[in-house]
Amino acid sequence: MALVLAQAAIAAPQPPVPILLQPDRVFDGVDPAPHAGWQVLVEGDRIMAVGPHLAAPAGARLVPLPGQTLMPGMIEGHGHLFLHPYNETSWDDQVLHEPLALRTARAVVHARDTLMAGFTTERDLGTEGAGYADAGLKQAIDEGIVPGPRLLVATRAIVAEGAYGPKGFEPGVKVPQGAEEVSGVDEMARAARDQIAAGADVVKMYADYRYRPGEPSRPTLSEAELAAGAQAGRDAGRVVAVHTSTPEGMRRAIAAGIDTIEHGYGGTPAIFKAMHDKGVALCPTLAASDAVARYRGWNGQEPAPESVAQNRAAFRMAMAAGVPICMGGDVGVFAHGTNAREMVLMQAAGMAPAQVLIAATSGNARIFHIADRVGAVKPGLLADLIAVQGDPTRDVAAVRTVALVMKGGVIVRSDSVDVGRK
Numbered sequence: 262m263a264l265v266l267a268q269a270a271i272a273a274p275q276p277p278v279p280i281l282l283q284p285d286r287v288f289d290g291v292d293p294a295p296h297a298g299w300q301v302l303v304e305g306d307r308i309m310a311v312g313p314h315l316a317a318p319a320g321a322r323l324v325p326l327p328g329q330t331l332m333p334g335m336i337e338g339h340g341h342l343f344l345h346p347y348n349e350t351s352w353d354d355q356v357l358h359e360p361l362a363l364r365t366a367r368a369v370v371h372a373r374d375t376l377m378a379g380f381t382t383e384r385d386l387g388t389e390g391a392g393y394a395d396a397g398l399k400q401a402i403d404e405g406i407v408p409g410p411r412l413l414v415a416t417r418a419i420v421a422e423g424a425y426g427p428k429g430f431e432p433g434v435k436v437p438q439g440a441e442e443v444s445g446v447d448e449m450a451r452a453a454r455d456q457i458a459a460g461a462d463v464v465k466m467y468a469d470y471r472y473r474p475g476e477p478s479r480p481t482l483s484e485a486e487l488a489a490g491a492q493a494g495r496d497a498g499r500v501v502a503v504h505t506s507t508p509e510g511m512r513r514a515i516a517a518g519i520d521t522i523e524h525g526y527g528g529t530p531a532i533f534k535a536m537h538d539k540g541v542a543l544c545p546t547l548a549a550s551d552a553v554a555r556y557r558g559w560n561g562q563e564p565a566p567e568s569v570a571q572n573r574a575a576f577r578m579a580m581a582a583g584v585p586i587c588m589g590g591d592v593g594v595f596a597h598g599t600n601a602r603e604m605v606l607m608q609a610a611g612m613a614p615a616q617v618l619i620a621a622t623s624g625n626a627r628i629f630h631i632a633d634r635v636g637a638v639k640p641g642l643l644a645d646l647i648a649v650q651g652d653p654t655r656d657v658a659a660v661r662t663v664a665l666v667m668k669g670g671v672i673v674r675s676d677s678v679d680v681g682r683k
Contacts, residue, residue: 277305277670279321284331284648287311290622290637293615295654301331303644306669311638324672326648329664332618333637334381334645336625337410337600338589339523339544342368342375342383342398343391346595348556353427356390356439364391368398372409374598377674379663381645382411382635384589384625386465386502386523387418389439396460408673411645413629415465415502416456417441419449419490421481424470440467446489449482453493464494464501466519469510478527480510487517500629502544508532515541521587521628526550526568528575533582540585542628545576547606548590573610580612587628588621601660614657621660644670 280303287299289311302310302317317323343364344355355364368391375383388395395414402409422444430436441456443449453464466487469478482490487503494501495518503514506526514522515535521542522528528536528543536543550572559566565573579586590603607617626636635645646667653659666674 279304279309279318280324280667280670280672281315281317281321282324282326282331282646282648282667284326284329286330286652287638288330288332288615288618288654289639290333290619290626291639293613293619293654295330295652299331301638301646303646303667303670306644306671308638308640308642308644308646310640324665326665329648329650330652330654330659331638331646331648332653333622334410334635334647334666334668335379335600335621335660336588336629336636337375337380337383337592338521338587338621338625338629339546339591340375340383340385340589340597340600341387341389341591341593342371342385342412342597343388343394344593345371345597346593347553352389352439357427357437361391361394365394365398368394369401369407369409371593371597372398372402372407372412374596375592375600376408376410376668377663377666378598378600379647379649379660379666380410380600381647381666381668382413382625382631384413384415384463384500384502384629386415386463386504387440388416389418389593390437392417393459399460410668411635413462413500413631414460415463416459416461417452418465418467419443419452419456420467420470421486424472424481425467426471428474443486446485449486449489450493453490454497457493457497457499462499464490464499466490466501466503466514468503468505468514469507470504478507478510480507480513482513484513484516487513487519491517491519498630511536515539523589523591524549524572525579526572526575528578530578530582533579533584536579536584537582542585542587543576543579544587544589545572545579545607546589546591546603547572547576547610548592548603549594551602551606552595576607576610576612585624585628586612586616586620587625588617589625601658604657604660608657615654617657618653618660644668
């Protein structure tokens with residue numbers, strides 16, 4: 262009997278040790294001004310208390326963070342974990358020539374790099390030819406098999422028949438595409454429902470694209486097709502995202518009742534007013550146009566190439582119209598783990614540093630319908646927290662100096678953190 266009781270005692274789960282984080286200041290993800298002297302108490306996977314002069318429970322771990330700002334884990338709003346930079350391998354070659362196992366192995370590394378950079382959640386907007394592998398990666402992260410951010414995945418995404426890529430091959434040969442092709446309202450509804458059933462958290466559609474290499478983007482999906490996909494997404498409680506950069510593509514997407522427009526480079530004042538009026542958010546992906554321009558030889562000096570200038574102008578128009586701004590850089594076009602590149606470019610284009618931080622935390626959480634779980638330093642939310650050197654509300658580039666990452670109450674990165682006990 263004594264042996265049985267001893268074994269039971271050994272097997273009994275131990276209560277989690279409370280953690281008291283002691284930074285110089287807290288940026289809570291909502292208030293633009295940081296709170297000097299605030300502390301954060303974490304118990305289990307939740308934030309239990311926030312404020313000045315918190316009392317540490319007996320046995321708590323004390324984590325002093327001198328000179329640092331504690332803030333919510335950041336949320337990447339537009340990523341592709343199954344892509345890597347195009348100056349390493351072209352998009353066509355990644356889709357057609359890289360084995361799925363290789364792309365999945367890369368994605369595992371990309372997920373780890375994203376988390377270690379302080380991004381504890383990512384909206385991943387399509388595997389670009391890797392099928393439903395993102396749903397499997399999400400499951401592996403959730404089960405603790407591999408490290409990574411919390412994922413909202415779009416799986417295959419949806420394009421109009423004949424309007425995506427890769428292209429440039431014998432017309433009679435069916436070449437694997439970077440997304441699922443549809444033609445007509447019924448096919449759209451079926452594809453959206455199939456992808457949701459297979460694990461999609463997001464319905465991602467392409468409202469415009471190039472039919473042939475070298476051509477400009479043109480509207481591809483009809484307003485009725487977009488509306489069918491959006492309706493299927495809404496019925497299932499999913500966020501609906503639309504890639505579009507032409508005014509007509511954007512107009513159709515807004516009319517269809519979607520949640521976010523990705524890129525929006527060709528937006529006009531009238532289009533952005535319509536987005537504001539309908540509550541549609543813009544994910545400007547400034548870093549994607551910046552990266553592609555640099556791959557093509559731009560050295561970063563002004564004047565910027567037309568594509569970069571157009572992207573900046575659209576972003577400023579959207580801000581002026583009061584459009585909700587999503588922080589998402591289209592990471593995968595450039596290196597995973599350097600997600601903050603988008604935030605630095607948003608600040609350079611005229612958004613105040615604190616507003617950039619809000620976009621990357623509570624703003625994205627609200628737009629993606631996850632504000633009841635993440636995005637703010639608030640009692641009851643998941644303890645997804647990071648500490649950075651300095652004060653990012655003065656210069657958002659400070660988020661590049663991540664010193665601590667906590668996901669669900671577990672410290673997964675700690676650079677020279679002195680941990681004590683009360």
